[in-house]
Amino acid sequence: MRDVTQPPAFSRRTLLGGALAGAAAVGLAACSSSSDSSSSTTGATTSSTTTPTKVLQPGQLPNPKAASGTDQLPQIENIIVVMMENHSYDNVIGMQRGRGDGFTLDASGKPTAVNPWPTGSPIAPPGPNTSVRAFPMHNPCQPDGEPYNTWNAFWASYADGANDGFVGSQSGPVSMGYLEPDVLPFVNSLAATFPVCDRYFCSVGAQTYPNRRFLMAGTSLGLLTDVFPSAPPPNGTIFQSLDAHDISWKNYYGSLPSSLIWSYQASLPGFSAHLSKIDQFYADAAAGTLPSVSMVDPDFDSNSEEDPQDVQYGDQFLAKVVNAVMASPQWPHTLLLWCYDESGGYYDHVAPPAAAVPDDVPPDLAPGDTPGSFDRYGFRVPAGIVSPYARKEYVSRVVHDHASFLKLVETKWNLPALTHRDGAADDLLDSVDLQSAPAFLTPPKLAAPPDPTDLAGCLSTGPGTIPPASALVTS
Numbered sequence: 001m002r003d004v005t006q007p008p009a010f011s012r013r014t015l016l017g018g019a020l021a022g023a024a025a026v027g028l029a030a031c032s033s034s035s036d037s038s039s040s041t042t043g044a045t046t047s048s049t050t051t052p053t054k055v056l057q058p059g060q061l062p063n064p065k066a067a068s069g070t071d072q073l074p075q076i077e078n079i080i081v082v083m084m085e086n087h088s089y090d091n092v093i094g095m096q097r098g099r100g101d102g103f104t105l106d107a108s109g110k111p112t113a114v115n116p117w118p119t120g121s122p123i124a125p126p127g128p129n130t131s132v133r134a135f136p137m138h139n140p141c142q143p144d145g146e147p148y149n150t151w152n153a154f155w156a157s158y159a160d161g162a163n164d165g166f167v168g169s170q171s172g173p174v175s176m177g178y179l180e181p182d183v184l185p186f187v188n189s190l191a192a193t194f195p196v197c198d199r200y201f202c203s204v205g206a207q208t209y210p211n212r213r214f215l216m217a218g219t220s221l222g223l224l225t226d227v228f229p230s231a232p233p234p235n236g237t238i239f240q241s242l243d244a245h246d247i248s249w250k251n252y253y254g255s256l257p258s259s260l261i262w263s264y265q266a267s268l269p270g271f272s273a274h275l276s277k278i279d280q281f282y283a284d285a286a287a288g289t290l291p292s293v294s295m296v297d298p299d300f301d302s303n304s305e306e307d308p309q310d311v312q313y314g315d316q317f318l319a320k321v322v323n324a325v326m327a328s329p330q331w332p333h334t335l336l337l338w339c340y341d342e343s344g345g346y347y348d349h350v351a352p353p354a355a356a357v358p359d360d361v362p363p364d365l366a367p368g369d370t371p372g373s374f375d376r377y378g379f380r381v382p383a384g385i386v387s388p389y390a391r392k393e394y395v396s397r398v399v400h401d402h403a404s405f406l407k408l409v410e411t412k413w414n415l416p417a418l419t420h421r422d423g424a425a426d427d428l429l430d431s432v433d434l435q436s437a438p439a440f441l442t443p444p445k446l447a448a449p450p451d452p453t454d455l456a457g458c459l460s461t462g463p464g465t466i467p468p469a470s471a472l473v474t475s
Contacts, residue, residue: 056423069245073412075434077333082296085304086344089380093191100198115167123172135471137177138464142307147171147345151224154205155370161351171345173467186319189447195394195431196384201377202342203401211341215402218419219358232264235418248291252281254299288329312452319449326443339383352377358421385431388438
């Protein structure tokens with residue numbers, strides 16, 4: 001049985017359905033309306049392994065010779081970020097061949113990755129000297145509550161850079177599971193067609209809320225768990241920067257807007273006018289009225305891809321968002337970033353490199369937490385760029401994290417850096433060519449997502465036996 005002495009502080013879904021809903025209600029009432037490691041990449045154009053973007057201090061402008069709020073990238077008029085949940089790079093696109101740094105395969109085409117299952121693990125091994133080899137998940141569903149995405153699970157899995165502590169951590173053997181490409185055909189097609197970023201790390205080895213805070217503010221302000229402290233970041237969020245310069249933005253959402261993970265924003269004047277349900281996103285895309293910046297949230301209860309969901313509903317959602325953007329009259333001037341908020345506890349073979357400490361707020365460690373700071377990224381997550389200006393056959397090897405979205409927006413409109421993390425981040429522009437004719441002006445045809453309603457229904461049958469006997473290795 002699992003050792004529950006160090007569980008996640010709260011259920012993320014419970015909070016999204018409770019405290020975040022409360023914050024939204026308050027807001028609606030109150031408001032008026034590069035380091036790198038070796039790669040197996042072959043057959044693709046790759047970037048350099050250096051980080052070319054200028055490092056800025058908080059408050060500094062990307063272009064000090066221009067006024068804050070001045071457009072610096074006229075080719076790109078609309079920036080969109082759509083963030084899914086809780087999967088590592090290897091777990092989702094590690095089986096891609098010829099693009100990106102995924103699994104190393106043996107002669108039979110199976111991943112060679114293995115992690116020991118030591119005696120004394122939170123989940124007891126079947127016997128001594130047992131290891132778990134990476135294995136394909138039985139179906140698109142996941143165990144409820146496994147693997148773990150806690151701070152402690154991250155440091156145990158990281159294992160001083162060996163990345164061989166996943167099975168022995170709170171995450172247990174399910175961490176070695178991965179999804180075959182035909183399970184998520186759309187996202188695999190997306191990663192095979194448009195630029196994929198194979199050194200995109202989540203911002204911190206912790207849960208959903210801290211990482212989504214980094215996406216919006218370049219810091220979690222010490223947060224490691226899915227709770228709702230009300231203190232604002234000293235320099236605000238990117239939304240406040242956009243408002244200060246009359247740059248339009250919206251948070252489109254399926255169930256609840258993740259912008260309210262920074263709960264103080266609920267009481268900002270006019271904030272609720274920026275919150276729209278997901279159907280409005282599709283309508284705005286079709287009408288060509290998307291704002292300058294869009295943050296798109298899935299339904300966190302059904303299609304975000306967090307456990308125990310059927311991940312194919314997430315593939316459907318991502319396909320609908322991307323296809324709506326490519327069909328929009330605004331497509332010729334759009335850049336979309338798709339990514340996942342954190343790795344969810346799933347195995348990845350690339351050790352996260354050092355990261356810029358965002359501010360002077362240390363991690364809010366609870367008794368028994370592993371000592372550490374915000375000086376290292378979390379594990380890699382799937383990510384890529386979709387744009388008519390995207391480079392063909394391109395794999396980005398530049399180190400990115402969620403603060404790269406901030407740096408992109410700041411570069412576009414010459415906005416000041418919010419923290420040391422976004423000040424040091426790369427702006428993702430290596431994946432586009434803004435000097436040449438756009439290579440994807442005519443949108444490519446991508447693979448259709450699966451229709452989970454046509455399947456047997458693993459939400460009722462469960463994810464199957466994990467780990468399968470075939471994944472166990474004894475010595």
